[in-house]
Amino acid sequence: MGNETTRREELLIVAARLFSRKGYHATSMQDIADELNILRGSLYHYIESKEGLLYELMELGIQTLMERVRPIVESDLPPDEKLARLIRQHTITIASYPDFMAVFLHELKSLSPPRRERILAYRQEYDHLVRRILAEGVERGVFRPVDVRVVSFALLGMVNWVYQWYSPDGPLSAEEIGTVFANLVLQGLLDRDDT
Amino acid sequence: MGNETTRREELLIVAARLFSRKGYHATSMQDIADELNILRGSLYHYIESKEGLLYELMELGIQTLMERVRPIVESDLPPDEKLARLIRQHTITIASYPDFMAVFLHELKSLSPPRRERILAYRQEYDHLVRRILAEGVERGVFRPVDVRVVSFALLGMVNWVYQWYSPDGPLSAEEIGTVFANLVLQGLLDRDDT
Amino acid sequence: MGNETTRREELLIVAARLFSRKGYHATSMQDIADELNILRGSLYHYIESKEGLLYELMELGIQTLMERVRPIVESDLPPDEKLARLIRQHTITIASYPDFMAVFLHELKSLSPPRRERILAYRQEYDHLVRRILAEGVERGVFRPVDVRVVSFALLGMVNWVYQWYSPDGPLSAEEIGTVFANLVLQGLLDRDDT
Amino acid sequence: MGNETTRREELLIVAARLFSRKGYHATSMQDIADELNILRGSLYHYIESKEGLLYELMELGIQTLMERVRPIVESDLPPDEKLARLIRQHTITIASYPDFMAVFLHELKSLSPPRRERILAYRQEYDHLVRRILAEGVERGVFRPVDVRVVSFALLGMVNWVYQWYSPDGPLSAEEIGTVFANLVLQGLLDRDDT
DNA sequence: TATGAATGAGGGTTCATTCAT
């Protein structure tokens, strides 16, 4: 264990922070080098190019998200419980790595087409995971017969927005926020038999 | 009336589109001038600086939103109806001016501090409008006793995200999407007396 | 008439001189800008890129050569007279524009493939002009039955090499040198009937 | 004997090839290291500096040429035979070591003044060998009374150009090409008594 | 011998902006 951080990991963390705060194009390699107390040119021992660095951050972001959410989707839990857990887990992940997530969510346009395609593929894969739960719930009659596509976007907007306002010093923990979200959405979706 | 568009309005529209698609820093004055078929230097007859242009776009975005939403908040409608209308109206506005809205939502960090403060003030004002409705609803017992701050962020994330995926050619109109959103949220909030 | 030289022409001349003396890669845009007393960045008002500049110089070189030599080849003169004139004209051209010619002869490898191909095409066209004269002379029995390809290379090496040693202050003019060359080659080629 | 090639010799051969194909300045130490499958830094166990390496290649080139040509010049053969052999030998040498020869012929300008002087001295020494034969031939009345300087340059241009087009897979061997050259020049020079 | 992180300078290029015309 231990908190050994390699120079390279440090670079990724610093870059994610700067890209997230100032934006990719507004962040210079100089800015990154300054934070690491090395020279501009020395960065290229660790990365191939600025855009390659961006890609790596975005890939890390989406992969982390997926690793945490996929087991939920593939479990045997009922759809409502799956959805609640997915919402909580997504919220927690965003709150845990807000810099990586902000970069992943905002800088797609800064990638050149080939790399952009690859990230887009991840993104679609993730979207499908979410929709699958919703579709399953509707099919089984657990959820109201909603427009799965629109609701999935509603849900993703809600949780992705978290990085914009979440603070670890705030009154609610990420898990608590996730629970509020889950309650809200489930209340809105459950097909109650209020005869 | 007629569709006269002054050169200046054209400039704003073109700039909004480019800033939204490529990002503020990735868009050059050259890019803008090219679309207008004039030369780089000639832009400065219409605007004071690139950053001034950005500010103007963002102000237009938030002001448009506010003009449309404020009357709803200040009306005498019951809280649930106010909320439904706000959600619909916000959704429609985003879908109507996606470029301006995307710029408003993403490029705050590209403004220098003084201008940033001014936009932030607008933003907070808008947030308060939303929270006021929620607080009112909870107070009157129309809504469940939810965390107003968190729910307002949930709601804003949901509607702001629309610019990311909305297409005028999609199966649902902006109004229909707004209605789906409103239903979802209201279902989630209403304090039903399901004795 | 008059000796008005536009800024752009000046740039080409200066670049040819520097590329020829120091080599393309060893010449920086700074070097060129210094000679013109402008800033590095200002060069890009006149050229598209350093490599584009190189291409333009090379194209100017080969086109100049071709314009001067083609009329000779296409004339109705007998082959030996054509060859003598070509050699003289080529020599004079090289001596008149040694910088452009040196760049043309040496920096092919500094061009990226697409541009390289275009220059190579010119080069082959020129080679064909030379070979056509030789072949014609051999066919008509004016020249000995030599290997046209090898002799054409011999001839081109001889005249191209001129830029390496020619000086306008030397004892012989470019035309005189061309005449020496022509005599040498013709003596070597003519099919004398020394029965 | 055997074909043991030390690491160092391998380095020289690889460097000559790269310098010849891409040019000295366009070739990075990285390029060389890559071909040898070692790291950039490790090159400095074998050489002192990039420029030192270039110098060594050029010296090898000119020395090889001189070693092969000097015995011919210093022999007791008649001038025309000497000249024929020199042309053949020079041609063969260029065709045998085209990379070294190309570097020697093109990269003089890439050397710093002190090293450049040394190579220039070799070059002049070689030029004198060639001129000595010509002068001798003219003096003895074997050759026509030509301008020795110009003819020597003609001859050198012809043979040096070989590296530009020679291919071991071509229809003629280097020796055959040398013979064509020698015939051409001698025919052009011999003082025939064509009464 | 070989490694690989680090240096420090310089490379070509782009940019927002100015200003005389």
Added chain:
DNA sequence: TATGAATGAACCCTCATTCAT
């Protein structure tokens, strides 16, 4: 209004070389 040449700073990146390991 519009032009276009020029500015000056900053940009990303590459390079030859060093040196502790």
